Amino acid sequence: MSEKYNPYDNVLKVVEQASEILGYPQRDCEAIKYPERELKVAVPVEMDDGTTRVFEGYRVQHSTSRGPAKGGIRYHQNVNIDEVKALAAWMTFKCAVVNIPYGGGKGGIVCDPTKLSDRELRAMTRRFTAAIAPLIGPEVDIPAPDVGTNATVMGWMMDTYSMLKGHTVPGVVTGKPIDLGGALGRNEATGRGVMFTVKNILKKMNLPVEGTDVVVQGMGNVGSVTAKLLHEEGMKVIAVSDVSGGLYDPNGLDIPAIEAYITAKRGNLLSGLELKGATRISNDELLTLKTTVLVPAALENQINGSNADKIQAKLIVEAANGPTSSEADEILKKRGIQVVPDILANAGGVVVSYFEWVQNIQSVSWTEAEVNSKLKDIMDRAFASVWDITQEKQTTLRMGAYLIAVKRVVDAKKARGIWP
Numbered sequence: 184m185s186e187k188y189n190p191y192d193n194v195l196k197v198v199e200q201a202s203e204i205l206g207y208p209q210r211d212c213e214a215i216k217y218p219e220r221e222l223k224v225a226v227p228v229e230m231d232d233g234t235t236r237v238f239e240g241y242r243v244q245h246s247t248s249r250g251p252a253k254g255g256i257r258y259h260q261n262v263n264i265d266e267v268k269a270l271a272a273w274m275t276f277k278c279a280v281v282n283i284p285y286g287g288g289k290g291g292i293v294c295d296p297t298k299l300s301d302r303e304l305r306a307m308t309r310r311f312t313a314a315i316a317p318l319i320g321p322e323v324d325i326p327a328p329d330v331g332t333n334a335t336v337m338g339w340m341m342d343t344y345s346m347l348k349g350h351t352v353p354g355v356v357t358g359k360p361i362d363l364g365g366a367l368g369r370n371e372a373t374g375r376g377v378m379f380t381v382k383n384i385l386k387k388m389n390l391p392v393e394g395t396d397v398v399v400q401g402m403g404n405v406g407s408v409t410a411k412l413l414h415e416e417g418m419k420v421i422a423v424s425d426v427s428g429g430l431y432d433p434n435g436l437d438i439p440a441i442e443a444y445i446t447a448k449r450g451n452l453l454s455g456l457e458l459k460g461a462t463r464i465s466n467d468e469l470l471t472l473k474t475t476v477l478v479p480a481a482l483e484n485q486i487n488g489s490n491a492d493k494i495q496a497k498l499i500v501e502a503a504n505g506p507t508s509s510e511a512d513e514i515l516k517k518r519g520i521q522v523v524p525d526i527l528a529n530a531g532g533v534v535v536s537y538f539e540w541v542q543n544i545q546s547v548s549w550t551e552a553e554v555n556s557k558l559k560d561i562m563d564r565a566f567a568s569v570w571d572i573t574q575e576k577q578t579t580l581r582m583g584a585y586l587i588a589v590k591r592v593v594d595a596k597k598a599r600g601i602w603p
């Protein structure tokens with residue numbers, strides 16, 4: 184029987200294990216087990232039918248020890264405080280592992296954005312931004328897109344915050360439209376970082392890129408860009424999915440056709456896309472396909488106690504945050520399946536958010552080629568440091584990443600003289 188999944192418990196477990204390996208006394212890691220601030224807000228919205236609905240929203244700052252809190256805003260019906268706390272903590276350790284000067288935060292609204300009109304979505308976003316405005320700002324806490332949000336939503340957030348301040352504040356959010364100071368390359372950055380990571384780990388495992396099969400779960404921002412870039416690198420993308428289910432072709436899917444379909448927003452993958460040679464499968468079937476690489480790029484807890492023993496991939500590269508539960512992690516470890524953790528693999532998004540913020544503060548703009556090349560440097564360096572410590576300590580890549588990240592956060596706390 185699987186344990187009940189609480190994402191924040193998963194964070195605590197790995198932080199405690201890392202602290203133990205680092206030989207920290209209790210007081211060193213105790214503080215990082217608690218978010219610094221948690222804000223819950225009510226977001227009233229006048230709906231198109233004239234009724235009023237009140238949505239519940241959150242912003243959590245897990246840590247600001249290494250810099251302003253940083254992390255996305257999620258619009259999804261399953262958003263809850265434990266999820267937001269976990270997502271905020273993962274941001275702290277993600278920013279630390281790639282060594283950018285941020286802490287971690289995350290926010291969200293409990294809503295199904297696909298069921299809201301554009302006007303309702305905009306009204307909700309503006310009201311939410313006003314409600315969390317006391318907590319955010321370019322030097323304090325900088326939101327960005329996550330599941331269910333995008334550049335358009337970030338544009339509305341930036342505008343609302345700027346209205347409250349009385350002047351334009353581009354650096355309050357990242358992942359903005361390019362016209363508002365968004366970074367070239369931010370929209371693709373998370374998927375691009377995943378692609379660099381897949382190539383890095385394949386090299387370490389002495390596996391080729393060309394022709395190696397890969398399965399991608401989730402065809403949103405992160406999954407679709409990952410599938411496209413891995414396909415362009417010569418990998419064989421044999422299955423992809425969205426919430427409605429997946430498409431599978433052992434000879435490799437026509438990724439450009441799927442991409443064109445998704446870009447044109449003709450609906451979900453199963454609602455009308457006919458691909459020669461492809462069969463329809465469920466998300467459960469997709470996760471347990473025989474493949475070399477599995478890239479979960481949807482939501483948390485997809486690989487869990489009930490399916491971890493059925494996973495046939497040699498390698499899992501976590502593009503989503505928290506797709507593997509701690510229970511599953513143990514099973515995968517015993518089975519010798521390599522897992523590249525979320526805090527490393529999907530850090531490309533926040534790295535380019537950092538570039539966006541730097542450009543906004545300095546009122547400069549970099550070319551997309553500059554952005555992509557700086558991103559590659561950071562992702563390659565972070566991967567190499569995690570790989571090295573993993574080899575030295577004979578541990579998993581997840582633990583290697585946390586050993587680096589937890590140490591950086593605790594060192595920052597100590598350097599600030601946090602304890603009397």
Ligand SMILES: NC(=O)C1=CN([C@@H]2O[C@H](COP(=O)(O)OP(=O)(O)OC[C@H]3O[C@@H](n4cnc5c(N)ncnc54)[C@H](OP(=O)(O)O)[C@@H]3O)[C@@H](O)[C@H]2O)C=CC1
Nearest residue numbers: 329330331373401402403404405425426481503504529532
């Ligand atoms: N955006 C970013 O820059 C970053 C995102 N991440 C993480 O990556 C993951 C994906 O985020 P993002 O791509 O931005 O989100 P999107 O909202 O753009 O896309 C989410 C995708 O997941 C699909 N999905 C949702 N539920 C399921 C399910 N149960 N099974 C299969 N697919 C499902 C959705 O399908 P449908 O469209 O049909 O609803 C959609 O294709 C999240 O974990 C997020 O936190 C991490 C780092 C940065």
Ligand SMILES: O=C(O)CCC(=O)C(=O)O
Nearest residue numbers: 254255327329532533536
């Ligand atoms: O770009 C950012 O600031 C954060 C992106 C994000 O939410 C994440 O990495 O999970």
